[in-house]
Amino acid sequence: MIRPKRQRRPEDRPDEILDAALAVFTEQGFAAARVDDIAKRAGLSKGAVYLYFPSKDAMLNALVEQSAGLVAQSAERMVAASAPDDPEQAFRAVLRMVLTVLSDPEVSAAPRLVLSEAPRFPELAAYYRTHVIDIGQRAFRALFAAGIARGTFRAVDPDAAMRTLMGPVIAHMLLTTVFNRPGDPDHDPGVMADALADIVLNGLKPRPGDAS
Structure with missing residues (x-):
């Protein structure tokens, strides 16, 4: 048959x-x-x-939009929805979401590929900058501005604060994928996000003697 x-x-x-x-x-x-x-x-x-x-470029760009692009867009929506009322909770929630999603090797594959290829293909780097980094920066600037306006965070340089946060995010992504070795301890991304949030927030909260 x-x-x-x-x-x-x-x-x-x-x-x-x-x-x-x-x-x-x-x-x-x-x-x-x-x-x-x-x-x-x-x-x-x-x-x-x-x-x-x-083209191949169009394929990789589409892969970026499906992975890191969606993460950045989700972060921006979360900030817009909750940061004005509770900046600290929004901060923790966004960080937890980002680390959880990027801990998945299938999701982080395209961003890792761009990181490795960007020096040789500036057009890929430019696309990633526009569709991922710029959106993420915009989200975190809005988050820090909301926290400063409510007195939850002290007045800090938003770009410096964003870089302080994104460094550990990239390190976590690479350590759980590219540099992961058999026998390495499993780090729950939610627990890791809370730990990073505590470390960063202790540098963001108002200190005695700071001008209000």
Whole structure:
């Protein structure tokens, strides 16, 4: 008995192509990866791939939007919703969300790839800056401004505070993926986020003698 071939839905193909692209980029590096290899991994023709994505750059950009881009957008929404009423709780919630999501190797794969390839591909770095970093900076500037306005945080340089926070976030992402070794202790991202929040907040809260 001949069974009919399973028909692949056209709406599934972009995700299938991106899954294949991420696998190929990770295995071969962005520069060495070929669209032919991505098409083969996705089970499609090269022409079919180009119907959805005109270039490798477009594929990696789409992967960034699906991962770090969504994280940055979620952080901005969380800040807008809760920072004006409770900046400290918003701070903790955003940090917990970011660390939890980026602890997943599948989610952090595209951001890690961009970090490694950005020096050689400035156009990828520029896209990441616009679609991830700028959004994240905007969110944290709004968060710190809300905290300062309510007297929850002391007056600090928002960019310096943001860099103080994002350094540990990137370190956590890399230590739980790229540099993870068998036998390393598991760090619950929620617990780690609370610990980082406590450390950072102790430097943000008003101190005796500070002008109000």
